Amino acid sequence: MNEEHMIKNPILTGFNPDPCIIRTGDDYYIVTSTFEWFPGAPVYHSKDLINWTHLTNILTNVNFAGNPDSCSVWAPALSHHEGVFYFVYTDVLRSKYPFKDAHNYLMTSTDILGPWSDSIFLNSGSFDPSLFHDDDGRKWILNVEWDYRVEGRNKSTGILMQEYSNEDNRLVGPIYKIFEGTELRKTEAPHIYKVNGYYYLVTAEGGTGSTHAVTVARSRDIKGPYEVDPQNPMMTSAHNEELILQKAGHASLVSTQTGEWYIAHLCSRPVNGKYSILGRETALQRVKFTDDGWLRLADGGNEAQTEVKAPSLPYHPFVVDHNEHDDFLGESLHKTWNTLRCAPDESWCSLVERKGYLRIRGGESIHSIHNQHLIARRQQHLDCEVETSIEFEPQNFSQMAGLVLYYNTENYVYLYISHDENSGKCLSMMSSTWGEFQHKDLLISIEGAKVCKLKAILEGENASFAYACDDDDWKDLSGPISIAHLSDEGNGFTGNFVGICVQDLQGTKRYADFDYFTYVGK
Known part of the structure; x- marks a missing residue:
């Protein structure tokens, strides 16, 4: 078959977990989780399920300062009914065992590009909300019971459902527990679809790690009882460590205008089978309903595939803009860039103070969950190279600017320019590995240099670094170091990011000017 008629998985590379897919007319949209990264809830668009483009972000007027790592935006869900887009999401303020300080909200818009309404409060204490529009006009919110x-560590005890009143903008009536889950446990990510008189409840089970799975149950009554697929799980990678796509689960269902069915689901491509440095990504699988009415993978079995047959739709590529080389010449940051917890603003992140440069003023430490002055982009390739050029004149050791590989406040590698009492302007490195801080044995004087270029070469679970001052040649730093800790395993939910940042722990907002940033995938 012609290559252009195959879907290549993952379709959304790098940190893009918890996908929810919908179709309106000839347009397909996927929204994914963003946790502490801003802007929240990216929307990806396709016409053929093969080619996807980052269209917009929904949560652009939020501030999650103070929320811990891997909190904030969990498992958003899109739906569309009678000309209105509905968007529901969880804002997790804290997830410390055994509680979930989490609040669920709903927003609406008549255009996927917005403007979106203010957030409408739904309920608290749970997560993974979704909204189902029944054909009798009633609307139902589903979420996890915690x-x-x-x-045990996981406190999920099933799926709850309550009616939503469009007129009153609130939940009304009794709460129904419609599903207890299966022996796989850790039941979450509920979505309901009505097909041929059945309500199909699609959930994630087994936890979002190596035992992740997709469970399907059905009922003639939306309130249940729900019968579980006798061949459950419908999809999983738990039994086969050799599969390229691991952690398959958290699925949502869509039908094409040609009557074909697909699920979007999260997956992971662990480095050496161990470390999900790219985080959880999004893939598509072709599915079908069997003669007895169960949802199954179209090619049989229950293993996620790296290539699946595309639907019978016109091929529709988009103009590619991966921002591989950013000269910072635009009026605003490119959409590939992200910040932590809140939007960048002119007070610390400016493209106009010095044209052709990004000026970042120093913020709090790299451990801060309030005012980190850091911009970064997803690592989307197992092997890649990143580079930047910096002009920075620190006056003391508490002022830093540089190139960062960043998973969260407890897992990063930071190559930076600072000032030492003996060496003057210098190059140094720090890291944190599963919460253990280390100031590396690296101190290179670059006193007198105006420009310092920094480079990181990421190859699987290792990274090596180099630098060049002014017009000098590149000089390699010490040998490769492990970046296995920049992965989901034991850390959280976000995958690795690569970027630039500036700190001024004295609060004087010392700035650094960045001439460019390159990201080249291999």
């Missing part, structure tokens, strides 16, 4: 009294 019971702190349950033994």
Whole structure:
């Protein structure tokens, strides 16, 4: 078959977990989780399920300062009904065992590009909301039941459902527990679809790690009881460590205008089978309904595939703009850039103070969950190279600017320019590995240099670094170091980012000017 008629997985590379897919007319949209990264909830667009483009972000007027790592925006869900887009999401303020300080909200818009309404509060204490529009006009919110009294780390005890009143903008009526889950446990990410008189409840089970799975149950009554697929799980990678796509789960369902069915789901491509440095990504699988009405992978079995047959739709590529080389010549940051917890603003992140440069003023430490002055982009390739050029004149050791590989406040590698009492302007490195801080044995004087270029070469679970001052040749730093800790395993949910940042721990907002940033995938 012609290559252009195959879907290549993952379709959304790098940190893009918890996909929710919908179709309106000839347009397909996927929204994914962003946790502490801003802007929240990216929307990806396709016409053929093969080619995808980052269209917009929904959560652009939020501030999550103070929220811990891997909190904030969890598992958003899109739906569309009678000309209106509905968007529901969880804002997790804290997720410290055994509780979930989480609040669920709904927003609406008549255009996927916005403007979006203010957030409407739904409920608290749970997560993974979704909205189902029944054909009788009623609307139902589903979410996880979280019971702190349950033994074990995961307290998910099933799926709850409550009616939503469009007129009153709130939940009304009794709460129904429609699903207890299966022996796979850790039941979450509920979505309901009505097909041929059945309500199909699609959930994630097994946890979002190596035992992740997709569970399907059905009922003639939306309130249940729900019968579980006798061949459950419908999809999983748990039994086969050799599969390229691991952690398959958290699925949502869509039908094409040609009557074909697909699920979007999260997956991971662990480095050496161990470390999900790219985070959880998004893939598509072709599915079908069997003669007895169960949802199954179209090619049989229950393993996620790296290539699947595309639907019978016109091929529709988009203009590619991966921002591989950013000269910072635009009036605003390119959409590939992200910041932590809140929007960048002119007070610390300026493209106009010095034309052709990005000026970043120093913020709080790299451990801060309030005012980190850092911009970064997703690592989308297992092997890649990043480079930047910096002009920075620090006056003391508490002022830093440089190139960062960043997973979260407890896992990063930071090559930076600072000032030492003996060496003057210098190059140094720090890291944090699963919460253990280390100031590396690296101190290179670059006193007198105006420009310092920094480079990181990421190859699987290792990274090597180099620098060049002014017009000098590149000089390699010490040998490769492990970046296995910049992965989901034992850390959180976000995958690795690569970027630039500036700190001024004295609060004087010392600035650094960045001439460019390149990202080249291999």
